[in-house]
Amino acid sequence: MTTFSDPPKGAFQLSMLLNDTRYRSYTFQFIALILLIAAFAFLGYNLVVNLRAAGLNISYGFLGESANYDINQTLIDYTSQSTHLRAAMVGILNTLLVAFLACITATIFGVAAGVLRLSNNWLVRKLMAIYVEMFRNVPVLIWLLIIFFVMVAVFPPPNAFRGDTPTASMIAGAFAFTNRGVYTPLPIWGPGSGVLIAVFVASVIGVFAYRRYATKLLYDTGKLLPMGWPSLVILIVPSILFFFILGRPVSLDYPSLQGFNFQGGLQIPGSLIALWFALAIYTGAFIAENVRAGIQAVSRGQSEAAASLGMRPRRIMNLVVLPQALRVIIPPLISQYLNITKNSSLAIAVGYMDITGTLGGITLNQTGRAIEAILLLMLFYLTISLGISAIMNIYNNSIKLKER
Amino acid sequence: MSDMHQHSVRFVRETMLPEAAPPESGRGVIKWMRANLFSNLSNTILSVAALLVIYYLAVWALPWFLNGVWDAPSIRACRDLLEGARGGCFAVLTERWNQLLFGFQYPSELYWRPSVALILLFVALAPVLFHKKFPRKMFYFTAIYPFVAFWLIWGGSILTPIFALLGFVVAYLFYARYVARSFALGFLGGAAVALIVWIVTGWFPTEGIVAIEAVPSRYMGGFMLNLILGTVCVSLSLPIGIALALGRQSDLPLVKGICVVFIEFVRGVPLITLLFVANVVLAYFFPPGSSFDLILRVIIMITMFASAYIAEVIRGGLAALPQGQYEGANSLGLNYAQSMRLIILPQALKISIPGIVNVSVGLFKDTTLVSIISMFDLVGMIRGPVLASTEWNGVYWELLGFAALLFFIVCYGISQYSQYLERELQTDHR
Numbered sequence: 067m068t069t070f071s072d073p074p075k076g077a078f079q080l081s082m083l084l085n086d087t088r089y090r091s092y093t094f095q096f097i098a099l100i101l102l103i104a105a106f107a108f109l110g111y112n113l114v115v116n117l118r119a120a121g122l123n124i125s126y127g128f129l130g131e132s133a134n135y136d137i138n139q140t141l142i143d144y145t146s147q148s149t150h151l152r153a154a155m156v157g158i159l160n161t162l163l164v165a166f167l168a169c170i171t172a173t174i175f176g177v178a179a180g181v182l183r184l185s186n187n188w189l190v191r192k193l194m195a196i197y198v199e200m201f202r203n204v205p206v207l208i209w210l211l212i213i214f215f216v217m218v219a220v221f222p223p224p225n226a227f228r229g230d231t232p233t234a235s236m237i238a239g240a241f242a243f244t245n246r247g248v249y250t251p252l253p254i255w256g257p258g259s260g261v262l263i264a265v266f267v268a269s270v271i272g273v274f275a276y277r278r279y280a281t282k283l284l285y286d287t288g289k290l291l292p293m294g295w296p297s298l299v300i301l302i303v304p305s306i307l308f309f310f311i312l313g314r315p316v317s318l319d320y321p322s323l324q325g326f327n328f329q330g331g332l333q334i335p336g337s338l339i340a341l342w343f344a345l346a347i348y349t350g351a352f353i354a355e356n357v358r359a360g361i362q363a364v365s366r367g368q369s370e371a372a373a374s375l376g377m378r379p380r381r382i383m384n385l386v387v388l389p390q391a392l393r394v395i396i397p398p399l400i401s402q403y404l405n406i407t408k409n410s411s412l413a414i415a416v417g418y419m420d421i422t423g424t425l426g427g428i429t430l431n432q433t434g435r436a437i438e439a440i441l442l443l444m445l446f447y448l449t450i451s452l453g454i455s456a457i458m459n460i461y462n463n464s465i466k467l468k469e470r
Numbered sequence: 471m472s473d474m475h476q477h478s479v480r481f482v483r484e485t486m487l488p489e490a491a492p493p494e495s496g497r498g499v500i501k502w503m504r505a506n507l508f509s510n511l512s513n514t515i516l517s518v519a520a521l522l523v524i525y526y527l528a529v530w531a532l533p534w535f536l537n538g539v540w541d542a543p544s545i546r547a548c549r550d551l552l553e554g555a556r557g558g559c560f561a562v563l564t565e566r567w568n569q570l571l572f573g574f575q576y577p578s579e580l581y582w583r584p585s586v587a588l589i590l591l592f593v594a595l596a597p598v599l600f601h602k603k604f605p606r607k608m609f610y611f612t613a614i615y616p617f618v619a620f621w622l623i624w625g626g627s628i629l630t631p632i633f634a635l636l637g638f639v640v641a642y643l644f645y646a647r648y649v650a651r652s653f654a655l656g657f658l659g660g661a662a663v664a665l666i667v668w669i670v671t672g673w674f675p676t677e678g679i680v681a682i683e684a685v686p687s688r689y690m691g692g693f694m695l696n697l698i699l700g701t702v703c704v705s706l707s708l709p710i711g712i713a714l715a716l717g718r719q720s721d722l723p724l725v726k727g728i729c730v731v732f733i734e735f736v737r738g739v740p741l742i743t744l745l746f747v748a749n750v751v752l753a754y755f756f757p758p759g760s761s762f763d764l765i766l767r768v769i770i771m772i773t774m775f776a777s778a779y780i781a782e783v784i785r786g787g788l789a790a791l792p793q794g795q796y797e798g799a800n801s802l803g804l805n806y807a808q809s810m811r812l813i814i815l816p817q818a819l820k821i822s823i824p825g826i827v828n829v830s831v832g833l834f835k836d837t838t839l840v841s842i843i844s845m846f847d848l849v850g851m852i853r854g855p856v857l858a859s860t861e862w863n864g865v866y867w868e869l870l871g872f873a874a875l876l877f878f879i880v881c882y883g884i885s886q887y888s889q890y891l892e893r894e895l896q897t898d899h900r
Contacts, residue, residue, distance in 0.1 A: 095724040102728060109755045116754045187513050188506035189520040203881035204874040205835035207842075207849055212874070215866035408740035415842055426746055436750040443746075444739045451738035 128433040129154070135428050137419045139335050150429045157424035158446060164341050164420065165407040171346035172406060173399070176353025183358050194354070201351035206409055209348050214340035214416045221245045221336075224327045240320055242328055248339060249321035252332040258315035265308045272300045337418035341410065349406050353399060360395035361387060393465050400458045407450055421446055534558050534867075544861035562865045563872055566856050570872070573691015573846050574855050580625075580683060584694050587622040590615060591701070599887065602894075616705075623698070626676075626684040633671035637664035653807030687765040691846035693876055695765075699847075700834035703772040707833075708826070710773065711780030712819075716810065718781065719788055729781070736778035741836050744771040749843040768840055776833045783825035787818035820895050827888035831881045838877075848873050 083093045117123060129151040136146050141159040144152055183194040201209065224244045227236065236242045242249040280291040309316070321331025364387050372386040373379075413420040414427055421443060430439040495501065507517040537557025541564065542548045548559035563570070572581055594615035597608035617631035641664035649656035690698060717729035736744070748771040749764070756762055762770075791814060799809030819826075841850030852869045856862055862869075 091722050095722050098722070098725050098728065112757050113754050115758050116756075119758060182516075185513075185516065186506065186509060187516050187520070189524075190516050193520050193523065199882060200878065203831070203835075203878045203885070205838040205849075205877055207838045208870055208874050208877065211849070211853070212866070212870045215870065219864075219866060411740040411742045412839075412842075414742070422740075422742060426743065430746075430750075436746075437754065440743060440746050440751055444735075444743050447740055447743065448735065448738040452734070 154425040157421035161420040168345035172349040175350030179354035180357025198351045206348040210344035247335040249328045251318040256315040258312040337416040356398040360391040364390045575689040583622045587619040625682045628680040629676040637667040687763040693848040695847040696837045699837040706773045707776035710777035714781035715784035733778045779829045787822035
């Protein structure tokens with residue numbers, strides 16, 4: 067008869083550090099720790115020696131100094147007398163602005179192209195396939211440059227709008243497309259516009275409330291309320307009514323030609339438009355693939371079952387396919403948003419002053435504080451990335467299939 | 471009733487009627503068009519819109535392409551030749567062809583060397599990519615290809631790559647001898663032996679022995695630079711990525727922590743900031759007096775960048791394997807190194823192939839970013855020397871279109887290959 071016995075408990079031997087699985091992991095980790103410390107010590111020592119040889123030190127004092135350069139697109143007050151820190155803030159806001167615009171536009175392009183790629187129409191399917199392949203397989207930098215150069219080449223210079231026989235004219239008297247950028251009317255918020263905004267926000271909430279009520283009614287009684295036009299009415303009509311009741315508190319400041327350039331209105335620099343459009347159309351191709359994959363991941367049986375229940379194609383899409391597809395689509399979609407934010411650093415190639423252009427570009431070159439500037443730059447992008455990943459994890463957990 | 475039966479003749483048809491042709495609208499092109507283009511109203515609208523788009527694109531692009539001028543010394547000569555007609559000035563491509571491909575500093579009498587290296591790259595890749603169609607012996611050539619390519623592109627004495635190769639050969643021999651006893655011994659010992667070989671041979675004077683003309687790194691440029699960066703960084707980042715992925719899956723908290731921090735840090739910042747590091751900061755971290763040229767520093771940073779992404783892809787592959795595979799390997803009594811090498815990694819890597827290819831394509835596209843730190847790759851050449859020259863100032867479409875085309879060919883080719891490989895590797899019988 068055999069008996070199982072505990073492994074023999076010998077005295078601790080040095081060889082057990084390598085051969086005994088109980089101790090081996092400690093040995094390996096100890097070695098890893100030593101290597102890590104050695105690597106950091108080596109790099110740190112080199113850094114100190116090199117900095118001393120170059121007569122440099124690590125200091126963030128430059129952030130408080132005057133920047134002495136101009137930024138063509140600012141969302142907050144900024145003059146060339148402002149500090150480098152202020153310039154970096156302007157850059158951060160510009161990065162967030164272009165990333166936000168590009169995310170929305172890319173989603174629209176991507177969803178449209180992804181759905182159309184699955185259309186029954188052969189021609190449309192092929193066109194969308196060409197769009198997706200064309201943009202996915204060519205670097206975004208090349209697209210950015212193409213769009214930027216083409217805008218500069220195609221749009222007329224501002225002085226083409228001058229004179230008795232101008233070669234270019236403003237669209238609807240309000241929009242001017244020039245090679246320096248696009249000029250659009252700028253809303254001026256007069257007294258009472260706060261009320262108007264409040265009304266608009268309230269009607270947005272009203273739309274959501276109506277839709278929720280309609281869904282509840284559908285589930286409870288099976289009665290179907292129309293969704294489309296009532297939402298539109300709730301969204302628009304109160305705002306328009308209040309606009310006139312309050313005596314037109316919001317007016318538009320139109321751009322007009324004065325001298326050699328346009329004055330007034332809102333100037334959107336060409337670099338912003340090029341970057342925005344390039345990021346949107348490039349990432350849109352990737353999102354299209356995600357959307358297509360997500361819709362195809364919903365098994366055919368689902369839509370066939372819905373069809374056999376007598377649902378119309380639109381309702382099948384909205385009630386059966388999309389809710390299941392979104393589960394697959396949204397995680398890669400958010401990482402595409404992350405890519406947009408990171409790719410927005412390409413702004414430096416067209417001269418849009420985002421954080422890479424201010425802090426990592428002119429500030430770095432002016433002050434020579436390379437290590438500090440790049441460290442701050444990386445910290446900014448890292449914060450955004452980790453923030454978005456955290457949101458994504460929360461979302462993923464909330465939509466995870468609750469398996470028994 | 472009986473009357474009727476008397477007159478009726480029994481009839482049984484013995485041959486089939488010939489199939490009648492479907493109605494005119496139910497066959498051929500018309501049927502296809504009805505089914506695929508004009509099945510209902512919205513479909514018809516879409517078709518018409520698509521046709522309009524195609525029509526406008528054709529009207530706009532075709533004359534530009536067909537009227538194109540392929541032979542002219544400058545953009546003004548181009549415009550004179552066109553006489554006001556719309557047309558592309560493709561002469562810039564023929565005129566600056568070598569610059570676009572090799573950069574403006576690479577000695578022109580040596581263009582054949584990178585070209586040969588490129589052709590040999592296909593020979594070296596053939597057995598890797600299509601391992602069923604080519605003899606296994608070609609792998610020997612694949613193994614020595616990096617050294618041949620280095621020698622061809624950078625030149626110098628043949629002893630430098632031979633010594634480097636020697637280190638790897640000795641390390642491999644050591645590894646093959648001792649891996650049966652312990653993977654760690656074989657691997658670490660092999661690395662140590664290689665290091666010894668390199669240090670010893672480092673003392674050898676290589677100057678001028680069987681040397682071809684040396685080309686310094688800063689002369690590399692054009693599409694050649696993109697290809698060099700792409701191939702070198704992808705091949706270097708694969709093993710590093712595997713190591714990082716295994717580290718991230720490991721039970722050792724410290725190793726896992728290091729890998730997680732590294733991966734998340736690198737994935738959280740844009741490549742441009744890493745290239746800035748390569749450009750202005752990295753030199754501070756090297757021992758004083760050592761000089762790493764820019765291309766090497768860029769290779770280090772891009773490899774770091776790519777290996778973090780590849781590590782995440784491979785981690786996905788590792789996580790997708792059923793737990794039973796790990797347990798099966800353990801129950802066979804395999805140790806960690808053996809189970810990874812023989813059971814886990816072959817399957818995990820197979821699952822990860824599409825992801826790895828995606829990362830590679832993305833990385834190859836991202837090599838254009840080096841133009842921002844003023845290296846003269848294809849985009850850098852276009853933005854810098856070519857567009858800034860007085861002859862070709864203003865030829866945007868043709869140059870950038872050409873660059874887009876080159877990248878499209880390479881990237882589309884790679885992604886098509888990956889789809890082929892996925893079909894090839896499908897072992898489940900569905």
